Amino acid sequence: MARLTLPRLLSDGCVIQRRKSIHIWGWDDAGSEVTASLAGESVTGKCDDKGRFDVYLSAKESGGPYELVVSDDKGESITVKDVMLGIVWLCTGQSNMELPINRVKDKYPELVDIEENKRISTFKIVEETCFDGPYEEHNTGSWKHVSKDTILDFSATAYFFASKLQNMTGQPVGLINASLGGSRASSWMSREMLEGYDELIAETDKYNDEAFRKERMEYNVAKDEKWLGELAAADAGIEGHWDLEDVYDSYWDTITLPTMFTGTPLEGHIGSVWFRRKFDLPKELAGKKARFFFGTMVDSDRVYVNGQLIGETGYQYPPRKYDVPEGLTREKDNVVAIRLSIELGLGRVTPGPGKEYKIFNEDASVNLDGEWKYRIGAKCDPKPPTDFINWNSSGLFNGMTAPCHNFPIDGVIWYQGESNVHEKWDYADLTERMVKGYRDLWKEENLPFIAVQLPNFVIDLDEKENWGEFRLTQNKILSIPSTGLAVTMGLGEDNDLHPVTKKPVGERLALWAAHIKYGYNGEYTGPVALAAATEGDSVKVVLGHADGLCVVDADKGTEIKDFFLEDEEGKLHETEAVLAENAVICKCKDGSKTKFRRVLWCCENTYRGGLVSNVSGIPMSPFKLLIH
Numbered sequence: 001m002a003r004l005t006l007p008r009l010l011s012d013g014c015v016i017q018r019r020k021s022i023h024i025w026g027w028d029d030a031g032s033e034v035t036a037s038l039a040g041e042s043v044t045g046k047c048d049d050k051g052r053f054d055v056y057l058s059a060k061e062s063g064g065p066y067e068l069v070v071s072d073d074k075g076e077s078i079t080v081k082d083v084m085l086g087i088v089w090l091c092t093g094q095s096n097m098e099l100p101i102n103r104v105k106d107k108y109p110e111l112v113d114i115e116e117n118k119r120i121s122t123f124k125i126v127e128e129t130c131f132d133g134p135y136e137e138h139n140t141g142s143w144k145h146v147s148k149d150t151i152l153d154f155s156a157t158a159y160f161f162a163s164k165l166q167n168m169t170g171q172p173v174g175l176i177n178a179s180l181g182g183s184r185a186s187s188w189m190s191r192e193m194l195e196g197y198d199e200l201i202a203e204t205d206k207y208n209d210e211a212f213r214k215e216r217m218e219y220n221v222a223k224d225e226k227w228l229g230e231l232a233a234a235d236a237g238i239e240g241h242w243d244l245e246d247v248y249d250s251y252w253d254t255i256t257l258p259t260m261f262t263g264t265p266l267e268g269h270i271g272s273v274w275f276r277r278k279f280d281l282p283k284e285l286a287g288k289k290a291r292f293f294f295g296t297m298v299d300s301d302r303v304y305v306n307g308q309l310i311g312e313t314g315y316q317y318p319p320r321k322y323d324v325p326e327g328l329t330r331e332k333d334n335v336v337a338i339r340l341s342i343e344l345g346l347g348r349v350t351p352g353p354g355k356e357y358k359i360f361n362e363d364a365s366v367n368l369d370g371e372w373k374y375r376i377g378a379k380c381d382p383k384p385p386t387d388f389i390n391w392n393s394s395g396l397f398n399g400m401t402a403p404c405h406n407f408p409i410d411g412v413i414w415y416q417g418e419s420n421v422h423e424k425w426d427y428a429d430l431t432e433r434m435v436k437g438y439r440d441l442w443k444e445e446n447l448p449f450i451a452v453q454l455p456n457f458v459i460d461l462d463e464k465e466n467w468g469e470f471r472l473t474q475n476k477i478l479s480i481p482s483t484g485l486a487v488t489m490g491l492g493e494d495n496d497l498h499p500v501t502k503k504p505v506g507e508r509l510a511l512w513a514a515h516i517k518y519g520y521n522g523e524y525t526g527p528v529a530l531a532a533a534t535e536g537d538s539v540k541v542v543l544g545h546a547d548g549l550c551v552v553d554a555d556k557g558t559e560i561k562d563f564f565l566e567d568e569e570g571k572l573h574e575t576e577a578v579l580a581e582n583a584v585i586c587k588c589k590d591g592s593k594t595k596f597r598r599v600l601w602c603c604e605n606t607y608r609g610g611l612v613s614n615v616s617g618i619p620m621s622p623f624k625l626l627i628h
Contacts, residue, residue, distance in 0.1 A: 002029045004076040007192065008123075009407045011070065012081045013143035015121050015174025017088045017408035022057040024070060025406055033073040034411050038083065039066050048118065054406075062086050062171050065118070073330050084119065086172030087165065089513070090199035090438075091158040092188060093416035095181030095317075095498060096452070096505075101159060102152040102320065102358065104500040105333060110349045112157075117146040119172040119302060120162045122154050127180050129395030131208035134190065134402030143174075157415055157452070159512075160506025176409070178400040184419045185430045186393040187400060199427065200393040207392045216387045221382045228341075232382060236275045236320040237339060237377035243304040245335045249276050252373035253529050257358060258295055258349040261342075268345040272377035275338040275349075277313035277368065284364035286331040292558070295355030296496065297340055298348045305338040305359075306331065317498055324359060336368065343383035350459070352495035355556065387427075388418040390418070405441040409519055411448030412438055413509050417474060418497060419455065422464045428476040435480055448516045450484035450509050451477050453621065455492025456606035468603040471622045484512030485524055487621045490554030507619060523547065532599045532627045538587045539575075539627055544584040546616030554607070560584075561609030566624075587602050600624050 006026040016022055024036040024175045027047070036042040036052045045055040047624070065083035071077035082506055091097060101111055126140035144150040151159070155177050162173040186200045194200045207213055221569070232238055236628045241247070254267065254543065257275065261267050292303065292310060296319055302312040304324055311322030336359075340347065349357075357369040390396060415432075420427050431451070439447045453474045461467065486508035493499040514520030528544040541547065541563075551558045560577040567573065572596040586599060599610070602622040611619035 001454065002283050004028045004032075004034070004070065004072050004078060006070060006078055006080065007388055007403070007406070008138045008141045009176075009404070010080055013083075013121055013145055014080065015084045015143070016121070017410060018062045018085045018171070019552055020408040021059050021201055023041065023054065023406055023408060024052045024057065024068070026070065027051045027052060028072050028076075029074070030044045035071050037069045039063070041083075046395070051439045052530070060085055061390055062596055064172065064502055072366060082118070082170040082262055084121070085175070087169065088117070088176065088407070090178065090401075090409050090412045091155055091161070092178045092412065094179065094183045094419055095489050096418070097157055097413075097415035098179035098181050099156055099179075099498055100152060100501065101154050101156045103158045103498070104502055105152065106321065106403070107119035107500045108503065111151050113148060114146060114151050116148075119145075120159070120175075121145040121173075122175040122177055124153065124155075125400045126398035127390060127396075129390045129392070129394050129400040131204050131392070132398070133329040136403060138400070144390060155508070156502035157506045158413070160503045161413060161509045162506075164345065164507040164514060168520060169518050176407070178396070178404065178405055180390060180396055180413075181421055182388055183391050183396055183416070184393075184423070185416060185427065185434065186389050186425070187396040188416070189394060189430065190397050190402070190437060191394050191531045193433045194393060195586060200425070203392050204291060204394045207389060207395065214391060216389055219228070220386055221565070222401055224386075229380055229381070229384045231341060232273055234380065235272045235339075237272060237375070242276070242375070242377070243272045243302075243309070243337045243339065244307045247276065247337075247374045249375070252276070252375045254369060255374050256353040257372045258355065258369060260351065261347045266347060266374070268378065268533075269347060269376065270342055270382055271340050271379040272339060272343045273341065273347070273561060274375050274377050277336050277371075278375045279334050279336065279359070279366060279368060280332050281329055281334060281359070281366055282329060282364045285359065285361055285366065286329055288361055288363075289326045290329070290359050290361045292320070292322045292324050292336075292359050292541075293356040294320040294338075294349070295357060296320065296350040297338075299343045299349070300341045302339045319355075322455045324438060329359075339377065345382065350495050352493075353494065354460075354493045354500075358623075365563035398417045402441075404492045404608045407488065409447070411450065413450050413452075413512060414511075415452040415468060416504075421454075421467060421470045423461075426609055427470070427473050430473075431477050432480060434475070434482065438588055446466060446482040447589050448484070448583050449477075450481050450486065450512045450516070452486045452505060452509065453488055455488035457492050457497065458492065458494040458495055458605050461605055467605045470623065472624060475621060475623065482516055484509070485621065486512060489607055489622065490552070490611050492606075511616070523614060523616040526616060527612055527614050527620040527625045529601065529620065529625050534596070534627060535585075537615075538585050539591070539596060541584045541586065541601075541625065543582055543584065543620070545614055549579055549582065550613055551610035552581065552613045552617065552619065554619075554626050556607060556609055558610035560612065562602045562604070562607050563599040564603070565596040566600060568597055572600070579612070596627055598624050598626055610611050
């Protein structure tokens, strides 16, 4: 005999979409009669021959908390408590959507002690794939509202989106978080959405073979264990205990950290390398609890202070932020040792703005950048590539997104693209298919779909990864009705794939949502290039959304350096650009009298000068525009 069961999305603390028919579904014995009651209304339906029931309560305004009671004709009953009616958004994409507040808490320390807020809740779905077809129900997930105990696990982008929306609308906000670092657009698309992309569908079919998946998983584990084990066995630093304080390192070579290893004796090194440095501390720090910051490193590290391991990270992306326990340090002759493992010969201790290299507490700080001793522990072959099974086409859609479609939402926010920049697939077409597919899934023709445009980024990019061109492709989403695009140029970090400045990203998404869905009449985007025309020896670019036209300094000054004029042969010419009323006037710096066919703005991986903005503070989106 089956038991009355509800989906995980209909559980304690859930936020149900206002102003849309309320879908209550679940499972019981075939033929059972099931009644759902909420906010004074009841509705009854029967289970089909597979034991599934679907009933609908009438649309309601925001409110709560309520109790949802679902019962059957056998006397079983489920009470879902603390149900809120409000606005619900699906938050999906790759690592910059998944990135939790725990990773940005040093940027936003006020969130650590946040006041409880039951009017913002998230439903986080744990990473899961299925290549056989869409799941009917999630295997993971529960609703959590904002509190000191939960906030660090919220998606940072999604939380700031919700907070801004709540302030603008006064509504309870529910977030369904279906995201995974490294995932591609096709990971989040159904087989039907990918029709015609035969290679991607073949990929789905290939990973639908359970034996093949098992072999791939076993391969991943075995090759990592083998590589790490062989490196450790060969590492003279492990055998010689180079982590300890009293290691004689006077004959070691020296290097200035942070640095890229290109152009140093460590260029191309694959294996382990040890770094050591002595440092003194003021009395405000010595022996006290402290924190150790050391930017990011490629690839994995273990950090020791005075012979004690204080932290380790298994891959390159997270910033190294470790706790130094009380009583470990002293005023004189402390020693920090770092064992860095380099997998592919691209090692570095990441230099550049936004990175900190120090040991500190609230009372004092000591910088650790500068001269370090180093010695190679071992050399080895490159680490074999990992088969990231869960990134393959349709897997995440089937396992995480598909079961959400029974739950009404107000829209989708989408932060993805980093993993598609180097791929051959037409990202604009994939995006259009995805938007249509999600709208079909939720049976809403104009379901809002708001994407994040990739920010500035430089480090690690090769010739196949042109973020400047990719942003132009992302612009094309705006040709689809009821879509938005949050411009983030200036919010990235040229040297980090995971920038920590997430609050304005979420808030820009919220402005678009408020514009599309909630009647917001204020400015929601930066300036928009409308047309370009030759005027004498200059080119005038006419702008919309130009109220309060200005140049903002995003840490590279206020001189406008990112306009270029393209001649008939495709050569780019630098310009002198100045703001005018509702326009930018561009003049070729080299005095060329050639005919120009296009004007370009911010079409490189990063920007070089001030960013053109308006009253919103949001930069103008990159563009290439024909000159008339």
